Amino acid sequence: MTHDADTLTALDPAAARLWNEDEQRWTQLTFVEDDPLHFDLDAWIDVLERTDSTAICLSAGGYMAFYPTRIPLHYASRHLGERDLFGEVVAAAKQRGLAVMARIDPHAVHEDVREAHPEWIARNEDGSLRRHWAFPEAWVTCAYGAYNWEFMTDVAREIVSEYDVDAIFANRWQGHGPGYTDEAQALFRAATGRALPTSADPADGEAWRAYTSWRRNRLSALVSHWDDAVRAVDPNVRFVPNLGSFAASELDAEVVRRHVPFFLVDHQARNEDEKQWAAGRDAKRTRALYPHKRTGLITSVGPEQHGYRWKDSVNASAETVSWIVDGFVQGAFPWFTKFAGRIHDPRWVPAVERAFGLHRTAAPFLSGARPAARTLVWETAGLAPGRERHAADGAAQALVELRVPFEFVGDRGTGPVGEEDAAVVLLPETSRITADAAARLRAFVEGGGILAVTGAGPTIDGGTRLVTELAGIEVAQWRDGIVRNNYIERQVVTGGPLDETTRIVGGTRLATITVPDGARVTWRFTPDHPDLPMEEVYPRSAAHDPAVAEVPVGRGLVRIVAFNLAELYDEVLMDDHLALFADLLAENGRPPAAVVLQGAGLVDAAAWRHPEGYTFAFANLTSVMAMKGQQREVTPLTDLRAMVDLERVGADAVAAAQAGLLRVLGLRDDRVVTLDAVTDAGSLVVDLPAVKELGLLRLEW
Numbered sequence: 001m002t003h004d005a006d007t008l009t010a011l012d013p014a015a016a017r018l019w020n021e022d023e024q025r026w027t028q029l030t031f032v033e034d035d036p037l038h039f040d041l042d043a044w045i046d047v048l049e050r051t052d053s054t055a056i057c058l059s060a061g062g063y064m065a066f067y068p069t070r071i072p073l074h075y076a077s078r079h080l081g082e083r084d085l086f087g088e089v090v091a092a093a094k095q096r097g098l099a100v101m102a103r104i105d106p107h108a109v110h111e112d113v114r115e116a117h118p119e120w121i122a123r124n125e126d127g128s129l130r131r132h133w134a135f136p137e138a139w140v141t142c143a144y145g146a147y148n149w150e151f152m153t154d155v156a157r158e159i160v161s162e163y164d165v166d167a168i169f170a171n172r173w174q175g176h177g178p179g180y181t182d183e184a185q186a187l188f189r190a191a192t193g194r195a196l197p198t199s200a201d202p203a204d205g206e207a208w209r210a211y212t213s214w215r216r217n218r219l220s221a222l223v224s225h226w227d228d229a230v231r232a233v234d235p236n237v238r239f240v241p242n243l244g245s246f247a248a249s250e251l252d253a254e255v256v257r258r259h260v261p262f263f264l265v266d267h268q269a270r271n272e273d274e275k276q277w278a279a280g281r282d283a284k285r286t287r288a289l290y291p292h293k294r295t296g297l298i299t300s301v302g303p304e305q306h307g308y309r310w311k312d313s314v315n316a317s318a319e320t321v322s323w324i325v326d327g328f329v330q331g332a333f334p335w336f337t338k339f340a341g342r343i344h345d346p347r348w349v350p351a352v353e354r355a356f357g358l359h360r361t362a363a364p365f366l367s368g369a370r371p372a373a374r375t376l377v378w379e380t381a382g383l384a385p386g387r388e389r390h391a392a393d394g395a396a397q398a399l400v401e402l403r404v405p406f407e408f409v410g411d412r413g414t415g416p417v418g419e420e421d422a423a424v425v426l427l428p429e430t431s432r433i434t435a436d437a438a439a440r441l442r443a444f445v446e447g448g449g450i451l452a453v454t455g456a457g458p459t460i461d462g463g464t465r466l467v468t469e470l471a472g473i474e475v476a477q478w479r480d481g482i483v484r485n486n487y488i489e490r491q492v493v494t495g496g497p498l499d500e501t502t503r504i505v506g507g508t509r510l511a512t513i514t515v516p517d518g519a520r521v522t523w524r525f526t527p528d529h530p531d532l533p534m535e536e537v538y539p540r541s542a543a544h545d546p547a548v549a550e551v552p553v554g555r556g557l558v559r560i561v562a563f564n565l566a567e568l569y570d571e572v573l574m575d576d577h578l579a580l581f582a583d584l585l586a587e588n589g590r591p592p593a594a595v596v597l598q599g600a601g602l603v604d605a606a607a608w609r610h611p612e613g614y615t616f617a618f619a620n621l622t623s624v625m626a627m628k629g630q631q632r633e634v635t636p637l638t639d640l641r642a643m644v645d646l647e648r649v650g651a652d653a654v655a656a657a658q659a660g661l662l663r664v665l666g667l668r669d670d671r672v673v674t675l676d677a678v679t680d681a682g683s684l685v686v687d688l689p690a691v692k693e694l695g696l697l698r699l700e701w
Helices: 005-009 041-050 085-095 111-116 146-162 182-192 206-233 253-259 278-289 317-329 348-366 387-402 435-446 466-471 565-572 575-585 651-658
Strands: 026-030 055-062 099-105 167-170 238-241 262-265 294-300 332-339 375-378 406-409 424-427 450-454 474-479 487-490 503-505 510-514 520-525 546-553 556-561 595-598 603-610 613-620 640-645 663-668 671-674 678-680 683-688 694-700
Touching (some): 041 348, 055 085, 146 167, 206 253, 278 294, 278 332, 348 603, 348 694, 435 466, 435 546, 435 556, 450 466, 466 546, 503 575, 510 546, 546 575, 595 603
Parallel strands (some): 262 294, 375 406, 424 450, 450 556
Antiparallel strands (some): 613 694, 663 694, 678 683
């Protein structure tokens, strides 16, 4: 049965049979050309059963087909012979009740395609056809023209017509640069009146800005086109584009709403200098853009150093388990990927089995829940590498260390500013926000929220600074260059660990601010003074300019740290700056969280809410290798105590506790058990069992 595109576009995306499943654990198998000679189906059925996978993503076609395609120029593996490798695995998966996603890869083609259709091949700026950078026998395709819009559409239709699949998954579909084909040039010129930009154009100039906008529209239209095409064959089948942790922002929001059933974060493992909590961070970044779309985290069984590309290798088991656990604690269902069907090194199998087993245990308390973090971190969608990215990472690092659950929110998202749990918004060094975003933040603060700003604060659409518009804090100067040997001096007693000193390190980029009457200044900058000769290293006058201050606005507060606290924390991880973060975020002197975890260890915590319960979950990242992989082992945590503020959890929890009906659950030896709890001064006190990779505290009423 077929349907016209207009009818399909109006269909409810939730109607597809796959996407309403609460619990998803995905296996992805990316075939290589000689797999038809060696593939062991029984071994992979064993993997699916050991990992309790609910779904599989499987190489089907595009650059190379692993089924007997009938489409001219659709290259099939030369080892396929009479075999239908893709079909065999699909049938085995369906017999076991698994969902199936067919993977296609349109980014490259073989020589016969170049000969027949050179217009499909991307060109270099000089007009020459573009060979593949890693495999020169192949050619790179242009994402914007007929190859994707016609040829790959036919491939997707053929797969959906011939096989019982639930979705088509496209990898490397966005293209690699402008393409510079005649068709791409014509399309771009028709839309903008310009030629495609080249390296001779300024990177931040009008030509490249026009290209970025056009590319977004063209790729958004392609996603719509592919989704409509497969749904015309079977209305239950969906198209799923592979998107990185920031690429979700590259698509038109309405296209995402109508045509993208869920997001996949393609951050498969740590890169060279990434922290272990990067998995959960990127899960939250993607969820922040579209909070009502489900998100999965793709994890490779091997290392992910992009400069070396060890694609058929194995990560340390502890690294793989921690990466997957941190992802699902922060709301991304688990998905692992293996390149090549032959299992040369089976050590990854127990690691995935372990991580997926922990997900199976935790899933009833996480699936279908909504975030309940009281702290939000403002982050601009599509944040480019540089100072603002470092600031965002520094803020996230601090919150992880403070064990404060947090969510990202920003100017593109429909994120949770103003929802019932949100109490604090942290806005690390950011250059610019929109007027609409500023209005949202004003409403949040005037309604009783705390806005914590580091640096000089953003301008509103390039004009007035937010802190000036919102709180009357004037910024006379932003010293963007490196300031050496800067300090701040405490002005009041805060009740925290910094009360033991009067002076701590300040920043390396400073804002000169004045604050309105009624402001409370807690720290001031010491005047500049030299750092050599040593005999000259002292301030010549008293501390004067405000460094940390808060201003009442409506029923809320605006707080500012007038230096690059977040960027600097990402760089140097200074303990006093972590304490400053804790003061900056505090609600009435208390951490901005419903659950405070006491005891040693590094954990990445999350808070989740159901109508019938509240979950505090955390990934144990305690390891000497947590800041740079691979992890060798995770240190188990003992003597952990959770202090639960029932009022912050909610009225249902308070009522259930008062009636003696509150159930407290946790994990002991990977099993859900009932835990003892006592009430102390309005807090529920729970001693947790020893924690290996995953900690869980569940309150039910």
